[in-house]
Amino acid sequence: MTVTVDERLLRGMARDAAVYALTRPAAIVMWIALAAALALSILNLSATGGNPGLSGLLPVASIGLMLYAVVMTIVGARRAVHSATPPGTVVWVRLGDTALHIGAGHRSSDIDYSTFQSVRAGADAVLLKLRGASAITAIPRSLVTDDDLATLRARIG
Numbered sequence: 001m002t003v004t005v006d007e008r009l010l011r012g013m014a015r016d017a018a019v020y021a022l023t024r025p026a027a028i029v030m031w032i033a034l035a036a037a038l039a040l041s042i043l044n045l046s047a048t049g050g051n052p053g054l055s056g057l058l059p060v061a062s063i064g065l066m067l068y069a070v071v072m073t074i075v076g077a078r079r080a081v082h083s084a085t086p087p088g089t090v091v092w093v094r095l096g097d098t099a100l101h102i103g104a105g106h107r108s109s110d111i112d113y114s115t116f117q118s119v120r121a122g123a124d125a126v127l128l129k130l131r132g133a134s135a136i137t138a139i140p141r142s143l144v145t146d147d148d149l150a151t152l153r154a155r156i157g
Contacts, residue, residue: 003090038062085105126138128156
């Protein structure tokens, strides 16, 4: 089975990749730190009474950092997905006994299952996290049946 990548699929795959990036453990720590900074800056404003001075900018800076993190994550995910599978690319996936076989355009790869650390299925993409790296491989969800997904999870762990 193959699928031709279009703009809608690219947007969906990038969205799934961005959600993954924004909810992984390191990102959760970042969100907790930013939320704590926001809470402390608001408490500091309350303690200063009516004269906040420069500390009045801290809540705005905290919210700005949060927005910046979201925007940059989305932009990075879009760029990565687009460069790996530009619109018009024909993509295919086949599960082998010891490796995942992926093709995109004129390129193909045989990737041993031990290369991956985890599997996460989104609405439009199946995301395979590489072991020992922060990188992921995204494949269109429409190429992976529920049985294939169960097989991937069993083989990857």
